[in-house]
Amino acid sequence: MESIRVKVETIVHELFDMAAEVTIERPDAQFGDAATNVALQLAKPLGKNPREIAEAIAGRLRQSEDIGGVTIAGPGFINIRLTDYALIHQIYRRPQHLYDSKNIVFEYSCPNAFKELHTGHLYQTIYGDIAARLLLVGGAKLHRTSFGGDVGLHVAKCLWGMRQVLGGDEPGKLDDIAHDAFERARWISECYVRGAGAYEGNAKAEIDELNKTIYGFHDKSDHASSLAQIYWTTRQWSFDYFEAFYKLIDVEPMRYYPESETAPTGLKVVREQLQQGKLKESDGAVVYEGDESKHLHTRVFITGQGLPTYETKDIGVIWLEKRDYDFDHRYLLTGNDQKEYMRVVFAAAMDFRPELAGTMTHMTNGTVRFADGKKMSSRMGNVSRAADVIEAIREKVAAIVADESMRESVVLGAVKYAFAKYRLGGDINFDLDETVNLQGNSGPYLQYAHARARSILSKSGESFVKPQEIYDEDRMLVRKLGEYSETVETAMHELAPHHICNYLFELAQEFNRYYEKNRVIGDEKEAHRISLVALYADILKAGLMLLGIQAPEKM
């Protein structure tokens, strides 16, 4: 398609001495393999009849050896039919490296220490991991990062709860709690609930005091006192739990920046910028004054009590990531609710450090809603816990997939695909039944499609040879196979994996249609057809791999 675009642009330039931006579309099969509407666009500036322009361009295009035929349709669409050779050639085209040797930081997931991961984290972690894969495939030098709170009020509440449960500052008793990372995380979470309740009751002052004490563990490097030992041990439990969870869902781990690390850097920067006059003091707090004409709010960076806010910690993490990786570009994925807030942080960051301008992109995801929330909550308890979602899917998969060794990859295929198939931005509707439904647009459906294709290949004695010609019945399938590389490019460019999901599903449908009508094994065209099946299976596998989904040989 790329070559056709260039061809048309060249022709337009030669014929009319104009630089037109040509787009090549994939038209309906009845029209051809490629189409362009340049003639319609040029009609006005040239003051000519669009069909006349189209005829002139078509005449030149017909001389090209890649092109089997050109027709003009409707008001002046140019429809192009490719030669068999060109069509086959497209299948072998590799996606372009859109991020070649770019040094990229991608921050996502961002769970708080001392808390469990919820469905929002699950969604964002999976989506982030896939987007990161796209950057990698695009040739980027990629650094995955994550950022979260290991200090702050939520930690104080939690530690207060631990004290109650342990019956005092008794780090020795932690050994008796649990040794499994997930059970430990659950225990921490129970302690948090206790503390949060007490904070609303009569323990507020005590917990506020504890909050300062915890900051002190970092400032004074206190690892010795009993309470500090509880803190450092359970903090590590949290990190181990993150690691265990990422492993469970088979995603790459990230470099984690805890707030205790980013806050000092952020504070230093903020105080310097206060001196520079980029920040102002207001009611005892340090604020960044928003620009109303740009719809930026005023936000507090250091509170009246001298504590850094999230804003300052976010500045800190940007500075640390810049220091550690010297990124060319930084992508950040957070929930929708942080959109306006982050605009201010970005504006402040660029104000403090102008060279950051244009190097940061904020992407946002919507919230996960459960289609069958009632059913789940009654059975599973806390619906929103990420581990419970995986467990619920596991139960459903167990009922469908007989081979136990296959189940886990189907579970992950189901959940990853379910999240990847939505365009990023809006709230998503998570329907457990649809997720594992083997009919329709789901991960397991595509995994099955792959296993089925492999099964055909293993039954044939023919080995793969590159197809040399295309029969009429092959054409639709071959066309679809050829769309792979440009689909990946689109997904890569927009960091939008849903394009790949849609494509793979359409490809599987196209193949099923083909397979329904054309016998492969035992047919006189077996050798030829087996090669198409092999190309299909390979593309399916490659696409699923981009989504972080395994393509099993059998199911």
Place this chain on the structure above:
RNA sequence: GCACUCGUAGCUCAGCUGGAUAGAGCACUUGCUUGCGGAGCAAGAGGUCGUGCGUUCGAAUCGCGCCGAGUGUACCA
């Protein structure tokens, strides 16, 4: 109040840098069913693309107004 996001088939969503009869899955109706894995295929029904103006040869797509849903709007993250 102001800002941002969203509103496409009964449900869940694609399509949105303007183009040819608006697509898919689920659900629904009918047919294929002794099968190379039918977890499939074929056909059907279902849409004033929230709404009204505007720009354009052409609008689901761009602009403005309105209606509806959600989020954010200084010491939380």
